[in-house]
Amino acid sequence: MKFSARTVRTSRYPVLIGEGALEHLQKELKGFWKMKSQILILTDANTRRFCLPELLNRLPLLEEATVLSVDAGEEKKSLLIAEYLWKELGSHHADRASLLINLGGGMVTDLGGFVASAYHRGISTIHLPTTLIGQIDAAIGGKTGVNINSLKNQVGTFYSPHGVYVWPGFLITLPMAQVRSGLAEVAKAALIQDEQFWRWLTRKPLLQILEIPFTEPFWKEVLLRSIRIKMDIVKQDPFERNRRKLLNFGHTIGHAIESFSLRRETLVLHGDAVAAGMLCEGFLSLHKTALDPLQLEEMIRWILPGFGKFPLLEENGAAYLDLMQHDKKNRQQEIRFTLLSGIGKGKINQACTPGQIHEALSAYDTL
Ligand SMILES: NC(=O)c1ccc[n+]([C@@H]2O[C@H](COP(=O)([O-])OP(=O)(O)OC[C@H]3O[C@@H](n4cnc5c(N)ncnc54)[C@H](O)[C@@H]3O)[C@@H](O)[C@H]2O)c1
Incomplete structure (x- = not known):
């Protein structure tokens, strides 16, 4: 699938779609490095295995980023895991200028978006969706959330990411x-x-x-x-x-x-x-x-x-x-x-x- 990045702009943030999306992200990240912001990447076990190496390969700048990882699965979209991540952000001294990149499907972007929206009353976040649902739906639109008592998305926020970068290459490893x-x-x-x-x-x-x-x-x-x-x-x-x-x-x-x-x-x-x-x-x-x-x-x-x-x-x-x-x-x-x-x-x-x-x-x- 060859198409260079197209930008679709919401009123608040860009959504870049296509082969060139990661190049655009690279440019954007330089701004964060310049400001000496700390960059953290949230993955689940599968996106750490299948998507993170590809991301680091294409964006070597991110090698210095701190990687936070949770197990895969909808049941991990919980307050307990959100609390674990807030503590992790704290122990890595993340501050208001930090950036959280969510590398994963809808579970990771919903969870990471929620965590970013509340940590220090809101830090910058970028979604890098890696599933079809994530790329066409979950990462777009600013809804974040976690499940409570197995009820879907009972607690959450509307929180605009800094940007959404839809790189179709991530889909190649997605199970049928x-x-x-x-x-x-x-x-x-x-x-x-x-x-x-x-x-x-x-x-x-x-x-x-x-x-x-x-x-x-x-x-x-x-x-x-x-x-x-x-x-x-x-x-x-x-x-x-x-x-x-x-x-x-x-x-x-x-x-x-x-x-x-x-x-x-x-x-x-x-x-x-x-x-x-x-x-x-x-x-x-x-x-x-x-x-x-x-x-x-x-x-x-x-x-x-x-x-x-x-x-x-x-x-x-x-x-x-x-x-x-x-x-x-x-x-x-x-x-x-x-x-x-x-x-x-x-x-x-x-x-x-x-x-x-x-x-x-x-x-x-x-x-
Ligand atoms: N916020 C919204 O507007 C919105 C919209 C639709 C859905 N959602 C939420 O999204 C979630 C469902 O999204 P999902 O299906 O992406 O779930 P998911 O994030 O759980 O991903 C599904 C599985 O695919 C694995 N995976 C992810 N990327 C991979 C890759 N590139 N290669 C191999 N494996 C990979 C994950 O580890 C997981 O096991 C639900 O929680 C739903 O409520 C949110």
Whole structure:
């Protein structure tokens, strides 16, 4: 995938995307070195192994940086780990002028962004996303957070990074299951806002897309189009008062599935949970926002063969409903969803009753 860096600017910070992104980062870092700021890099065990050597190889300036590492996995996005990192920053004498670079997927950028936002009331932070979800979604938009009691993102901040550098080369070592998980967020971006992107994406079955090497121009298109959608929405509504809620399509039920799995042995990947959430919320959309059943069928045909199915009601429907009650979009005890009135047309603030949700989970179960 050859494309030199393109800059997309939010009102507050640049997002650089492409082969040249790391060169731009190098220039930016020189400013921090000049100011004698301390630079720290946060990784998880996998990004330390797969991405850090590549980063140091390309940006030898960073060899002097202090590396902080945590184990990989969603359960590490916790207050306990955040506290551990604050203590680590303290023991390395990080001060207000320090810079924390988050090298990793959404877990690392959410956690590192949160840690940076609160340490000494906020230090500079840069996101270097290394997963598909991180590159098209999690690292962009300034949301940080940790899970509490296995409930997703219960504590967090809106905190703008100094910059986001999307270097597609990191994706090469990403396991296929993680690529698939990222494709759920790609599909979501298309479904809420860009029908033409959905048509383009779904010309190929999902399983076939998973075989396309990251060096192919296909992925450049996926990255640019998905990032544009996210940036466009976030620019209009940075603090999620209205339009940004569009990005939650599939996530009310998806987060309940993910949270439920955090309490069990077998962890469900974020994107896999969102894929199931999008189908369930597709069923809700039939009744609440008049989604055409043929369009829902189209979604099912593309999503289901790639992601498979979780037995939802069969497992524990009541627990999912209970988890949805904690969703941050809810108001006055109503469970609120972002639904679709058509492909490419998200609709926010759709209140659904427990009965309607139960029906949607049951329709999904019978697929
Ligand atoms: N802040 C936001 O706006 C936002 C948006 C979407 C998702 N999220 C959050 O993002 C998280 C999910 O993101 P994710 O899927 O990137 O999770 P993740 O960070 O846990 O990464 C998934 C796995 O891939 C490994 N990995 C990362 N980069 C790799 C690489 N280049 N090569 C090999 N392995 C690599 C990680 O170690 C981990 O095991 C969730 O916590 C979700 O809530 C946040």
